[in-house]
Amino acid sequence: xxxxxxxxITVVIDGFEVSVPKGTLVIRAAEKLGIQIPRFCDHPLLDxxxxxxxxxxxxxxxxxxxxKPQASCTIPVEPGMIVKTQLxxxxxxxxxxxxxxxxxxxxxxxxxxxxxxxxxxxxxQAMSNGQSDSRFEGTKRTFEKPIHISSQVLLxxxxxxxxxxxxxxxxxxASDPFITLNERGALQQVGIYxxxxxxxxxxxxxxxxxxxxxxxxxxxxxxxxxFDLVSTPSACEHCASGCSLRTDVRRGKTLxxxxxxxxxxxxxxxxxxxxxxxxxxxxxxxxxxxxVRNASGELQEASWPEAxxxxxxxxxxxxxxxxxxxxxxxxxxxxxxxxxxxxxxxxNIDFRSxxxxxxxxxxIASTVVRAKTTYRDxxxxxxxxxxxxxxxxxxxxxxxxxxxxVRKRALKVTAIASKLSIGNExxxxxxxxxxxxxxxxxxPSVALTAQSVILVxxxxxxxxxxxxxxxxxxxxxxxxLAWIPRxxxxxxxxxxxxxxxxxxxxxPVADASARVDVAAAWGxxxxxxxxxxxxxxxxxxxxxxxxxxxxxxGVDPLDGENHHEMLEALQKAFVVSLxxxxxAVTTLADVVLPVAAVTEKSGSxxxxxxxxxxxxxxxxxxxxxxxxxxxxMIADEMSKPISLSTVKAASKEFASLGNWDGAxxxxxxxxxxxxxxxxxxxxxxxxxxxxxxxGSLQQGEENLAGTARKPVVVISPKRAASIGVTDGEAxxxxxxxxxxxxxxLVEAIHDDAVWLPRNSRGSHxxxxxxxxxxxxxxxxKD
Amino acid sequence: xADLHNHDIEPTRPDLGLEAVSSAPVVNDGPAPMGKQxxxxxVTFRAMFKKPNTVQYPEVKEPTAERFHGRHQLxxxxxxxxxxxxxxxxxxxxxxxxxxxxxxxxxPENTMSPGERYGKVYQINYLRCVFCGLCIEACPTRALxxxxxxxxxxxxxxxxxxEKQDLLAPxxxxxxxxxxxxxxxxxxTNYYKGDVPHAHPSQEVKND
Ligand code: SF4
Ligand code: SF4
Ligand code: SF4
Ligand code: SF4
Ligand code: FES
Numbered sequence: 010x011x012x013x014x015x016x017x018i019t020v021v022i023d024g025f026e027v028s029v030p031k032g033t034l035v036i037r038a039a040e041k042l043g044i045q046i047p048r049f050c051d052h053p054l055l056d057x058x059x060x061x062x063x064x065x066x067x068x069x070x071x072x073x074x075x076x077k078p079q080a081s082c083t084i085p086v087e088p089g090m091i092v093k094t095q096l097x098x099x100x101x102x103x104x105x106x107x108x109x110x111x112x113x114x115x116x117x118x119x120x121x122x123x124x125x126x127x128x129x130x131x132x133x134q135a136m137s138n139g140q141s142d143s144r145f146e147g148t149k150r151t152f153e154k155p156i157h158i159s160s161q162v163l164l165x166x167x168x169x170x171x172x173x174x175x176x177x178x179x180x181x182x183a184s185d186p187f188i189t190l191n192e193r194g195a196l197q198q199v200g201i202y203x204x205x206x207x208x209x210x211x212x213x214x215x216x217x218x219x220x221x222x223x224x225x226x227x228x229x230x231x232x233x234x235x236f237d238l239v240s241t242p243s244a245c246e247h248c249a250s251g252c253s254l255r256t257d258v259r260r261g262k263t264l265x266x267x268x269x270x271x272x273x274x275x276x277x278x279x280x281x282x283x284x285x286x287x288x289x290x291x292x293x294x295x296x297x298x299x300x301v302r303n304a305s306g307e308l309q310e311a312s313w314p315e316a317x318x319x320x321x322x323x324x325x326x327x328x329x330x331x332x333x334x335x336x337x338x339x340x341x342x343x344x345x346x347x348x349x350x351x352x353x354x355x356x357n358i359d360f361r362s363x364x365x366x367x368x369x370x371x372x373i374a375s376t377v378v379r380a381k382t383t384y385r386d387x388x389x390x391x392x393x394x395x396x397x398x399x400x401x402x403x404x405x406x407x408x409x410x411x412x413x414x415v416r417k418r419a420l421k422v423t424a425i426a427s428k429l430s431i432g433n434e435x436x437x438x439x440x441x442x443x444x445x446x447x448x449x450x451x452x453p454s455v456a457l458t459a460q461s462v463i464l465v466x467x468x469x470x471x472x473x474x475x476x477x478x479x480x481x482x483x484x485x486x487x488x489x490l491a492w493i494p495r496x497x498x499x500x501x502x503x504x505x506x507x508x509x510x511x512x513x514x515x516x517p518v519a520d521a522s523a524r525v526d527v528a529a530a531w532g533x534x535x536x537x538x539x540x541x542x543x544x545x546x547x548x549x550x551x552x553x554x555x556x557x558x559x560x561x562x563g564v565d566p567l568d569g570e571n572h573h574e575m576l577e578a579l580q581k582a583f584v585v586s587l588x589x590x591x592x593a594v595t596t597l598a599d600v601v602l603p604v605a606a607v608t609e610k611s612g613s614x615x616x617x618x619x620x621x622x623x624x625x626x627x628x629x630x631x632x633x634x635x636x637x638x639x640x641x642m643i644a645d646e647m648s649k650p651i652s653l654s655t656v657k658a659a660s661k662e663f664a665s666l667g668n669w670d671g672a673x674x675x676x677x678x679x680x681x682x683x684x685x686x687x688x689x690x691x692x693x694x695x696x697x698x699x700x701x702x703x704g705s706l707q708q709g710e711e712n713l714a715g716t717a718r719k720p721v722v723v724i725s726p727k728r729a730a731s732i733g734v735t736d737g738e739a740x741x742x743x744x745x746x747x748x749x750x751x752x753x754l755v756e757a758i759h760d761d762a763v764w765l766p767r768n769s770r771g772s773h774x775x776x777x778x779x780x781x782x783x784x785x786x787x788x789x790k791d
Numbered sequence: 792x793a794d795l796h797n798h799d800i801e802p803t804r805p806d807l808g809l810e811a812v813s814s815a816p817v818v819n820d821g822p823a824p825m826g827k828q829x830x831x832x833x834v835t836f837r838a839m840f841k842k843p844n845t846v847q848y849p850e851v852k853e854p855t856a857e858r859f860h861g862r863h864q865l866x867x868x869x870x871x872x873x874x875x876x877x878x879x880x881x882x883x884x885x886x887x888x889x890x891x892x893x894x895x896x897x898x899p900e901n902t903m904s905p906g907e908r909y910g911k912v913y914q915i916n917y918l919r920c921v922f923c924g925l926c927i928e929a930c931p932t933r934a935l936x937x938x939x940x941x942x943x944x945x946x947x948x949x950x951x952x953x954e955k956q957d958l959l960a961p962x963x964x965x966x967x968x969x970x971x972x973x974x975x976x977x978x979x980t981n982y983y984k985g986d987v988p989h990a991h992p993s994q995e996v997k998n999d
Binding site: 120126 | 882932
């Protein structure tokens with residue numbers, strides 16, 4: 010947008026000239042001069058409403074003055090405008106004081122019990138722009154308080170200044186218009202619809218932007234005052250959107266997280282998961298001491314040197330491989346990547362602890378490593394195509410960004426999926442309905458130009474041939490392509506080379522000069538040249554006996570389709586587990602090393618764009634160590650050092666390696682699988698993970714879990730008629746491994762498909778069915 | 792560095808008339824005359840017949856001045872509910888960072904104070920407190936006041952960090968030990984206005 014010509018307008022504010030682009034509001038122009046006009050309803054990312062009248066100023070245009078002070082948050086600058094704020098105009102000052110007095114008439118004396126106290130725009134502006142005495146002697150209006158408008162947001166109507174920030178946010182930004190301003194006059198109040206609580210994935214933002222303490226978060230209620238908190242800029246560890254956050258810590262405990270301000274990425278928003286899911290860090294079952302399995306087969310606490318020695322000894326004995334989950338920071342992933350190559354002498358490393366395919370791995374090496382699509386490209390796109398990707402559930406800030414353009418200029422969105430989702434409805438997406446597994450067949454029908462953006466999710470790999478077809482389509486049309494994984498660490502793990510076919514910086518393992526490059530940088534004679542195995546292959550190799558040891562970092566066996574094989578492999582192999590909390594891996598591991606959670610360490614993630622998102626340790630006095638430090642210690646013990654004793658060292662070395670400038674590997678087309686014919690009560694499974702579900706990083710936060718969407722089985726009207734069920738009745742979905750019974754929802758979904766949430770309460774597909782999509786299941790009335 | 796010596800930026804001092812005071816050194820020029828010396832001894836001699844000021848503390852204890860700043864106390868409403876609402880304003884006002892407060896929400900089963908909020912953790916560190924009383928001024932509910940108690944010496948650091956139970960006022964006649972529900976038909980405003988006389992029988996929590 011930088012090459013667009015902008016008209017500049019010069020105005021005079023309080024005697025100072027300032028030039029601002031045409032259309033700028035007076036209040037913004039004043040900010041540019043450092044003149045702070047008091048305000049409540051004004052928010053730079055919401056449409057102006059002029060609801061609170063606190064920002065009144067005197068305005069004169071070409072010598073003609075407005076008869077009364079005007080709201081500076083609703084009036085754009087015009088040539089010849091002379092503005093006098095409260096600083097130079099007695100009239101403006103008096104008007105502002107009057108508005109403030111009116112606002113305070115019904116405002117309760119709640120500051121001592123109010124969570125906003127100490128960081129409250131009303132407190133602050135009453136001090137800076139209000140009168141010191143109140144003339145009001147009547148009785149204040151009271152309401153019942155507080156009321157839960159969702160399990161995590163509380164509303165205190167007495168404190169509300171009716172600025173409509175919350176309602177505008179919900180409607181304009183999140184497209185969840187669950188709250189409105191009801192009634193008029195002194196009784197005006199924020200309300201929810203009777204049958205629909207404020208269950209929005211973005212409700213936390215309203216708590217953050219409410220200029221008073223009318224909306225508060227249940228989890229932070231009465232927990233601290235701003236002066237108790239030490240704030241650290243951080244990055245969110247929950248998804249690949251890459252929100253910048255602020256983490257507030259009191260005495261070594263995270264009490265809240267707020268959305269950070271990053272115009273390029275999350276603007277000023279984030280989702281409720283990023284805001285409220287942080288209790289897992291302080292869970293009672295956090296691993297705190299290293300443990301080693303003793304002679305009688307029990308895990309026993311050990312000292313660090315003992316545990317490191319035991320890990321080194323076990324790994325030295327046999328050939329080992331590395332499984333690192335998609336949640337590692339870039340520095341940690343780089344540590345695992347280097348540890349595998351230098352210390353273990355193998356390329357057998359894979360970060361994809363989820364359903365993954367060989368096609369996806371080739372797609373990553375050929376396409377993802379050079380993808381340069383960004384949020385800005387969505388802003389400029391002529392159309393957006395979503396494949397295997399539900400932005401609202403899987404990368405909420407991408408959803409907000411698309412929604413912004415849909416609202417602003419009716420951006421065309423096309424979604425190829427088996428079920429129309431709530432999110433896609435909000436985006437008014439053109440829903441191309443296909444059977445699970447046949448997504449690729451719908452691709453040719455979508456018109457794309459070089460201005461279009463294709464967003465493909467990690468679930469695309471679950472449909473054979475889809476990723477390669479998309480890559481070919483992007484190639485042909487010139488459309489911008491982005492692969493958006495769900496987890497925050499996946500893009501960074503690719504860059505760090507935590508996958509069998511890539512070395513750090515996107516260097517193909519198969520390329521000899523790339524290997525020489527990395528070997529020289531690492532000061533080793535050579536890098537193993539054979540392609541590494543994938544997660545599934547590594548597990549198979551352990552079960553066959555060709556791999557004897559595993560280094561496992563942050564992996565949940567239940568995230569893959571083959572968890573029985575995985576558990577068997579963990580049982581067989583010598584396992585070194587680096588974890589923050591006990592998991593199925595811990596119980597089978599031989600050496601358990603506790604590591605730091607994101608708030609306890611520094612590092613960075615790469616968001617889906619490949620943009621670096623740095624974070625500092627928010628809990629500075631944590632004794633936990635980052636994975637990379639522990640790996641470095643084990644490597645030292647094995648006399649094959651990786652010399653990454655700090656996160657800083659890892660980040661510096663990784664940066665010095667730079668990106669591969671040679672040709673990336675090519676991607677060959679994988680053929681699309683044909684779907685077998687279905688019996689009458691059979692359907693093809695389709696699913697995705699909901700934003701709020703039973704993910705392990707969301708544990709311990711009941712208020713957040715309370716706003717999760719209710720688990721349901723979704724079938725088409727035709728199937729509902731054929732098995733004789735209506736909305737709300739129980740339906741049984743089963744395959745040879747297990748069955749799930751949930752209430753049914755009849756909705757727009759492909760007739761051959763049945764949808765269930767992948768990991769919600771009562772619906773754990775991978776654990777129950779062993780599959781999560783594309784497979785045939787039986788659907789009957791329960 | 793030269794800037795530091797720039798006299799233009801030196802703050803102007805108020806005129807205290809100090810110039811008039813001689814800066815000449817004080818010189819001892821020999822013993823004083825006999826008359827003056829006797830006068831001095833007279834002061835000493837006279838004191839021998841005065842009533843001594845010494846108090847045989849700790850055997851004897853004298854009351855302090857009425858407004859002496861002693862140990863703090865967390866007061867109760869007449870029905871026994873705590874006045875402290877855990878607002879942390881005292882902690883905020885404290886110049887010595889001696890107070891630590893954590894608030895929490897009152898629930899129907901666990902009502903410690905009238906209204907929504909109560910002080911769950913309340914500590915005053917008497918190794919830090921300078922007894923300035925700013926916390927008392929800050930307290931919006933008159934929960935925090937100071938007693939005249941001054942015997943605050945001890946031999947460990949921990950014992951000088953007073954917890955909430957050490958600071959809470961004792962239950963007086965008509966009070967019930969919280970948690971218990973608020974006085975029937977009264978809200979927090981009534982409590983602040985002093986409308987609650989004493990505990991109501993219905994406030995008694997039965998442990999069955
Ligand atoms: S609840 Fe807060 S954000 Fe919403 S209208 Fe009231 S004051 Fe404004
Ligand atoms: S959108 Fe993603 S990155 Fe942002 S707060 Fe939510 S989970 Fe975190
Ligand atoms: S008396 Fe002064 S120093 Fe002592 S706790 Fe109160 S405010 Fe702090
Ligand atoms: S003692 Fe007073 S100022 Fe301190 S937390 Fe309690 S109510 Fe607030
Ligand atoms: S800030 Fe301008 S009317 Fe509210």
